[in-house]
Amino acid sequence: MAKGLDWAKRLYENRSQRAKELREEGKKVIGYICAFPPRELITAAGLVPYRITGTLEPIAEADAYLETLMCPYVRSCLDLGIKKQYDFVDGMIWPHTCDNIQKTFDIWKHYVPHSYFHYLDVPHMPDPSSFEFFAKELDVLKGSLEEFGGVKITEECLKEAIGVHNENRALLRQLTGLRKQAPPLISATEMTQVMMAAMSIPVYESNEMLKNIIEEVSTRKDGPQNKATRLLIYGCEIDDIAFINLVEECGANVVIDDLCMGTRDYWKDVVMEGDPLKNLAHRILGEIMCPRTFRRSRGTRQQDLDNRFSYIRDFAKEFNVNGAILYIIRYCDTFEFDAPEVRDYLEEAGIRVLHLEDDYSLTSIQGYKTRIQAFLEMIE
Amino acid sequence: MYFAGVDIGSTMTKVVIMDEVVLACVIGPTGAEHRRLANKVMEEALRQVNLPFDEISYVVATGYGRISVPFADKQITEITCHAKGVSSLFPTVHTAIDIGGQDAKGIKIADGRVVGFVMNDKCAAGTGRFLEVIADDLGLRLEEMGELSLNSKNRVEISSTCTVFAAQEVVSRIAEGTPIEDVLAGLHEAIASRVFRMVERLKIERDVVVTGGVAKNIGVVKALEEHAGFPVLVPEEPLLTGAVGAALLGKELTLKALESGRPIERGARRLEVATFFE
Amino acid sequence: MAFFAGIDVGSVTTKVVITRDSELTAYHVVPSGANYKMAAQKAMEEVLAKAGLSLKDIACIVATGYGASNADFATLKVTDISCCAKGVNHLFPSVRTVIDVGGQASKAIRVNEEGRSTNFVVSERCAAGSGRFLQIIARVLQIELGDVGPLSLQAKKPVIYTTSCAVFGESEAISRIAEGTPKEDILAGVHNAMALKIYSLISGVGLEEECAIAGGGALDVGLIKRLEEKLGVHLLVPPQPQIMAALGAALMAEERSLALAS
Amino acid sequence: MSEQKNPEATQEVPKRTSAKKWTESARKVRGLVRDMYVRAFTEGKPVAWVMFTLVNELFVAMDVVPVYPENFAGLCATKRVGNPFIDRAEADGFSNVSCSYARIGLGYAALWKDMGEIPSFAPDGGMAKPIMMVGSSLVCDTRYKWFQTYSRYMDVPYYAFDMLGPPASTAYRPDVREQYIKYNLAQLQGLVSFMEERLGKKMDWDKLDEIVRRGEKTYVLWYDAYMLAGGAVPCPFPAEDSFNCFFPAFFMMGEVEALDFYQGLYDEIKYKVDNKMGSIPEEKYRLLWGGGLPPWHTMQIFNYVEEQGAVFVFQSTYLPLRFADVPDRITDPLERMVHSRYEAAISRAELDRKLGLFDLCNFVGLGNPLLFVDEFKVDGVVMHWLRSCRGTTIGQVYQKNLLEERTSIPTLFLESDMCDVRDYFEADWKVKLSAFLETLEARKRAGS
Numbered sequence A: 001m002a003k004g005l006d007w008a009k010r011l012y013e014n015r016s017q018r019a020k021e022l023r024e025e026g027k028k029v030i031g032y033i034c035a036f037p038p039r040e041l042i043t044a045a046g047l048v049p050y051r052i053t054g055t056l057e058p059i060a061e062a063d064a065y066l067e068t069l070m071c072p073y074v075r076s077c078l079d080l081g082i083k084k085q086y087d088f089v090d091g092m093i094w095p096h097t098c099d100n101i102q103k104t105f106d107i108w109k110h111y112v113p114h115s116y117f118h119y120l121d122v123p124h125m126p127d128p129s130s131f132e133f134f135a136k137e138l139d140v141l142k143g144s145l146e147e148f149g150g151v152k153i154t155e156e157c158l159k160e161a162i163g164v165h166n167e168n169r170a171l172l173r174q175l176t177g178l179r180k181q182a183p184p185l186i187s188a189t190e191m192t193q194v195m196m197a198a199m200s201i202p203v204y205e206s207n208e209m210l211k212n213i214i215e216e217v218s219t220r221k222d223g224p225q226n227k228a229t230r231l232l233i234y235g236c237e238i239d240d241i242a243f244i245n246l247v248e249e250c251g252a253n254v255v256i257d258d259l260c261m262g263t264r265d266y267w268k269d270v271v272m273e274g275d276p277l278k279n280l281a282h283r284i285l286g287e288i289m290c291p292r293t294f295r296r297s298r299g300t301r302q303q304d305l306d307n308r309f310s311y312i313r314d315f316a317k318e319f320n321v322n323g324a325i326l327y328i329i330r331y332c333d334t335f336e337f338d339a340p341e342v343r344d345y346l347e348e349a350g351i352r353v354l355h356l357e358d359d360y361s362l363t364s365i366q367g368y369k370t371r372i373q374a375f376l377e378m379i380e
Numbered sequence B: 001m002y003f004a005g006v007d008i009g010s011t012m013t014k015v016v017i018m019d020e021v022v023l024a025c026v027i028g029p030t031g032a033e034h035r036r037l038a039n040k041v042m043e044e045a046l047r048q049v050n051l052p053f054d055e056i057s058y059v060v061a062t063g064y065g066r067i068s069v070p071f072a073d074k075q076i077t078e079i080t081c082h083a084k085g086v087s088s089l090f091p092t093v094h095t096a097i098d099i100g101g102q103d104a105k106g107i108k109i110a111d112g113r114v115v116g117f118v119m120n121d122k123c124a125a126g127t128g129r130f131l132e133v134i135a136d137d138l139g140l141r142l143e144e145m146g147e148l149s150l151n152s153k154n155r156v157e158i159s160s161t162c163t164v165f166a167a168q169e170v171v172s173r174i175a176e177g178t179p180i181e182d183v184l185a186g187l188h189e190a191i192a193s194r195v196f197r198m199v200e201r202l203k204i205e206r207d208v209v210v211t212g213g214v215a216k217n218i219g220v221v222k223a224l225e226e227h228a229g230f231p232v233l234v235p236e237e238p239l240l241t242g243a244v245g246a247a248l249l250g251k252e253l254t255l256k257a258l259e260s261g262r263p264i265e266r267g268a269r270r271l272e273v274a275t276f277f278e
Numbered sequence C: 001m002a003f004f005a006g007i008d009v010g011s012v013t014t015k016v017v018i019t020r021d022s023e024l025t026a027y028h029v030v031p032s033g034a035n036y037k038m039a040a041q042k043a044m045e046e047v048l049a050k051a052g053l054s055l056k057d058i059a060c061i062v063a064t065g066y067g068a069s070n071a072d073f074a075t076l077k078v079t080d081i082s083c084c085a086k087g088v089n090h091l092f093p094s095v096r097t098v099i100d101v102g103g104q105a106s107k108a109i110r111v112n113e114e115g116r117s118t119n120f121v122v123s124e125r126c127a128a129g130s131g132r133f134l135q136i137i138a139r140v141l142q143i144e145l146g147d148v149g150p151l152s153l154q155a156k157k158p159v160i161y162t163t164s165c166a167v168f169g170e171s172e173a174i175s176r177i178a179e180g181t182p183k184e185d186i187l188a189g190v191h192n193a194m195a196l197k198i199y200s201l202i203s204g205v206g207l208e209e210e211c212a213i214a215g216g217g218a219l220d221v222g223l224i225k226r227l228e229e230k231l232g233v234h235l236l237v238p239p240q241p242q243i244m245a246a247l248g249a250a251l252m253a254e255e256r257s258l259a260l261a262s
Numbered sequence D: 001m002s003e004q005k006n007p008e009a010t011q012e013v014p015k016r017t018s019a020k021k022w023t024e025s026a027r028k029v030r031g032l033v034r035d036m037y038v039r040a041f042t043e044g045k046p047v048a049w050v051m052f053t054l055v056n057e058l059f060v061a062m063d064v065v066p067v068y069p070e071n072f073a074g075l076c077a078t079k080r081v082g083n084p085f086i087d088r089a090e091a092d093g094f095s096n097v098s099c100s101y102a103r104i105g106l107g108y109a110a111l112w113k114d115m116g117e118i119p120s121f122a123p124d125g126g127m128a129k130p131i132m133m134v135g136s137s138l139v140c141d142t143r144y145k146w147f148q149t150y151s152r153y154m155d156v157p158y159y160a161f162d163m164l165g166p167p168a169s170t171a172y173r174p175d176v177r178e179q180y181i182k183y184n185l186a187q188l189q190g191l192v193s194f195m196e197e198r199l200g201k202k203m204d205w206d207k208l209d210e211i212v213r214r215g216e217k218t219y220v221l222w223y224d225a226y227m228l229a230g231g232a233v234p235c236p237f238p239a240e241d242s243f244n245c246f247f248p249a250f251f252m253m254g255e256v257e258a259l260d261f262y263q264g265l266y267d268e269i270k271y272k273v274d275n276k277m278g279s280i281p282e283e284k285y286r287l288l289w290g291g292g293l294p295p296w297h298t299m300q301i302f303n304y305v306e307e308q309g310a311v312f313v314f315q316s317t318y319l320p321l322r323f324a325d326v327p328d329r330i331t332d333p334l335e336r337m338v339h340s341r342y343e344a345a346i347s348r349a350e351l352d353r354k355l356g357l358f359d360l361c362n363f364v365g366l367g368n369p370l371l372f373v374d375e376f377k378v379d380g381v382v383m384h385w386l387r388s389c390r391g392t393t394i395g396q397v398y399q400k401n402l403l404e405e406r407t408s409i410p411t412l413f414l415e416s417d418m419c420d421v422r423d424y425f426e427a428d429w430k431v432k433l434s435a436f437l438e439t440l441e442a443r444k445r446a447g448s
């Protein structure tokens, strides 16, 4: 059995392997998309959470079911579903995060057979009534998972699951901390592999793997690469090393991210005291910094912007970056509307920005080389 | 000390050799089978100044084909090089629009440095290739297209965006008897409006300099001015700004290294055939 | 017994067909060139000469295709979608899906047992998925269009294009040649790229068992092979795939006259 | 292919971009639209920029003039003056696939700021400066994100609220109903508090009650008129007219004029149905506009179809809501609003279930076209893919697949955008529409 980063790399290259093994052993696997479904509930029900992703390969089958004028990431996920790549998944939980995910749920349900489906409505507002509504939605989800898993999720076991997932997040943060120094002890390419691996195995194994990796990485004398420029990457979904790898090859270290399959997913924990469902609702709706959730501000424009984006600026300071790349997937409306604001906000704070709007495909990514190099030359 | 800049574009390969001033500049085709023969253009430039290759202190390669040039010390993107070249010619420049064979770019410049850029290289519409394809189909020389179009009284609209279909549309328009200048004016406007709209994302500020091979086409330049609402500047030889910038950047790097006593980072350079794929 | 004609003024070629009693009497293909009017005129004259007929022997002419309006001698205009469906149905009555790869666009058409199109999709306004792409590549490789297919079949390692634009695809092909990539690998790469585009187009109408391919692109065995691989079905190819729409047009002309007569 | 905008699509207005109006009522709408913009300038009342969200009654009750940027964008497109606004927004970094309503709306504010005055080419005098903005998450993501960005150009307080739609699969369950109604009500209350604070006055609940009840009547008339027209042969009220006549329902709900308008519309349609008066002389094919916003920039394309004997007998984009009677025991007007909207969603969901579509969560009302092709004797369905609107585009292929599974009615997809003329190619549309009509002709003959 491989250890540490090797373990992660192998899993990254064959993501479904462990889930398939577990299934042979009689476990049930629950697929979920986006950072919003509470994995804690899935774990507490004795099920294995598995994050659904796409691929940068050309999309073919999905075009018979989905318009080509929508988020290529979701289209690619559906493409894999139709091609039976997610056959090992027993059930699906899809949240209402964006229009694309929301609507694709029904289509997936119609054409890809799984034995269990659950749609989780997520409010867009951060009001007390919204948290109350969402906690209720989580309760409904809990009930349906209990039924599917044939178990009762007691408060105790839910709290235990939350604890384990909090630990998972803490480990990821610890690992991320090792990127602060120059050169970063772990490269962004490695980090992406770790993230992808961590989201395809049960959380207990994931924790073990992460501890293993932290041990390995902390003993490194030097980072794998030492580049003059330190970058932050902001954006929606990056689930493949291709883009990050290209950036690193062009001569930069990506040292911190604000991505859906990156820090956005693990920066904040669930509070342990009190009603676990309310706490889960609070973390997901209140603390995941995704443009799909509205942030109220009754103050000035500046206060509003700080409220929405200052954490990115803080990341940039803390990790000492020289520039930021906004990686926005075309047709992703919530991110597209925020992008000019994020760009200006960071520029205002003295951080140079490269704004890319991508088709989520290998060919389009390869075409960015000159742009990335020119950007690096610009901020050197 | 001598410095060289090599700009291997999709259409043209340009080489500049300079010390304090530009000593030689050679423009050769990149196209078709010449593609890999960038070294020949270099040799021609060396011949002009009568220098052996080893005398050149530093060679910077730029442009679409910069990636695998065995005789360069360093690769720098055409965006940085253009900005450098343009601001050495026009210190007042704030926006550069470069329309080459394979792409169109907008570069925002402050104090001679790039502060922002946009670029299109996905679709041939709005690039020099568009004009090449049309010129080819009409049997025109690229040099005459601009002037010809200025005679137009009644610009036609080209309804196809795609270069391939636009070319066909143009040919049949002309067969129908539409005056060639009207068709050309329509084409130039099509390119200008496409490029202008892209560059507008940078918030265009004066002075605006237009470079790249398409800047030689007065029709496109006029159409760009129409969009901007003010005159733009065009260098005497708009093809060379990238190569000049590359040479200047090489010079800067060398001088900086000498000043600080650091060794100059050099490539193991050989004056031989360049490849296009990594 | 009257004769009928169908003329398909396409973006690349102009095709005429003369029929009698729903049987093919003569056909002719000329390049459309720049002047569609002239091409239409010429094609008509030449096919008449071939058949030993004159214009007044033709009872009804239906024009179709991109430049149909240039055939001013035609009685009627019908879209090439309906005509192509009709023509293919005449040869292959059991076919329910027709793929048409023309010079300017690719189409997928669903056909019913009557030879009527019941549904269709047409490719986008970009040359990347059309027959023109093939022409362009054939030109830069300096090979005849007719050799494209057979050569592509010999490919060992099809190239993967880094651009999807037909124009840049051309430049890329040129550089590939300079690099020493064998022509067949370049062609197979183009065929793969086109097959993928056409495949996603077909997804739009749904693929039915019996499937035929028409249009000039169907003359290309390389494209057909890649398409068959992608689609996982066998494609029926008419002996003269290019004239399917013209044939359909002639048949429409017959039908039309009969309807008027009765 | 991503970079295929037609760069040189003109800003010149063709002779006619709007369609001929067949009904008397449709002809009145233009005046109502103009009034909305003019009133905002002339009446001296506070102005709000609002996203259509089924809460117009609140503005009427608070004596605020609501202006709807969505409508303004459509208006600009009809006049073909939208593209300078679009260009301006794109120059600021907004994507060319972001909703073109939003690009026009944002570009308008940006140009206004640049020039220091309302651009002279803005139709109907433009949109007057608001004192507040209200958006919501109903329908699509754009609708709460877009207004958030307005602060780049103007300093106006913005309130966004949730109006969540229940999943169709569970909407009928009492516990689900309770959960949604409670939340939507709380959200509406939040909106009212915001308005009260901005306006410095309290809501007049009695007045609101009267307005809400008037609105309920209006909704019923709207629904009845549209449905009556849809089923009638020959078609008295083609889709291009109903694309006009939703205006009062969307943007004037609660006003007396809106009620009068739909009374008038209902009477007119009734009269035409009774007297078998069709909008075109010989109705060869009956079409359904099955999805997507109309091409505002080129509405006369409907006349092109009509010249060939086909008529769009119905459009299911702006579908009137079927309001079940709200029980009288509910006296709070806000609660009445929430209830009626929930019921409307349920009635669509029920219809889906009736058609055997039990599983739908998010496509409430997906079954509608299935029902319409049957009830309205439709020969073919046309849908419009919009490059910049996910809200009404996602699901069209699914809908087509369902139609194919269950009926033999063919579908045609057209592609362009609701406002951005650079995405519209007239020649393509004409060929596709003609071929489609030929297809229908073929099917007719095969059937007979």
Ligand SMILES: Nc1ncnc2c1ncn2[C@@H]1O[C@H](COP(=O)(O)OP(=O)(O)O)[C@@H](O)[C@H]1O
Residues within 6 Å of the ligand: B008, B009, B010, B011, B012, B013, B030, B063, B064, B099, B100, B101, B102, B103, B127, B128, B129, B130, B131, B132, B142, B143, B144, B146, B211, B212, B213, B214, B215, B216, B217, B239
């Ligand atoms: N004399 C000329 N007159 C007009 N246009 C020209 C002329 N020479 C070159 N061009 C245009 O310039 C383009 C090449 O520009 P260039 O900047 O050299 O591009 P690249 O850097 O990609 O090689 C050609 O595609 C052509 O359209």
Ligand SMILES: Nc1ncnc2c1ncn2[C@@H]1O[C@H](COP(=O)(O)OP(=O)(O)O)[C@@H](O)[C@H]1O
Residues within 6 Å of the ligand: C009, C010, C011, C012, C013, C014, C065, C066, C101, C102, C103, C104, C105, C130, C131, C132, C133, C134, C135, C145, C146, C147, C148, C149, C215, C216, C217, C218, C219, C220, C242
């Ligand atoms: N001999 C051939 N072998 C292979 N492909 C061919 C041959 N002749 C024509 N083609 C292909 O057919 C296309 C033209 O198809 P056609 O149906 O005539 O188009 P259109 O109807 O638009 O004129 C060309 O673009 C080319 O790709």
Ligand code: SF4
Residues within 6 Å of the ligand: A071, A072, A073, A074, A097, A098, A099, A100, A101, A236, A237, A329, A331, A332, A333, A334, A335
């Ligand atoms: S990338 Fe954007 S549109 Fe696509 S699934 Fe993610 S949030 Fe939704």
Ligand code: SF4
Residues within 6 Å of the ligand: B122, B123, B124, B125, B161, B162, B163, B164, B165, C125, C126, C127, C128, C164, C165, C166, C167, C168, D001, D004
């Ligand atoms: S539209 Fe034409 S020029 Fe543009 S990418 Fe497609 S083939 Fe190339």
Ligand code: SF4
Residues within 6 Å of the ligand: D070, D099, D100, D101, D102, D139, D140, D141, D142, D143, D293, D388, D389, D390, D391, D392
């Ligand atoms: S539904 Fe479409 S047009 Fe309306 S706001 Fe949403 S994206 Fe824009």
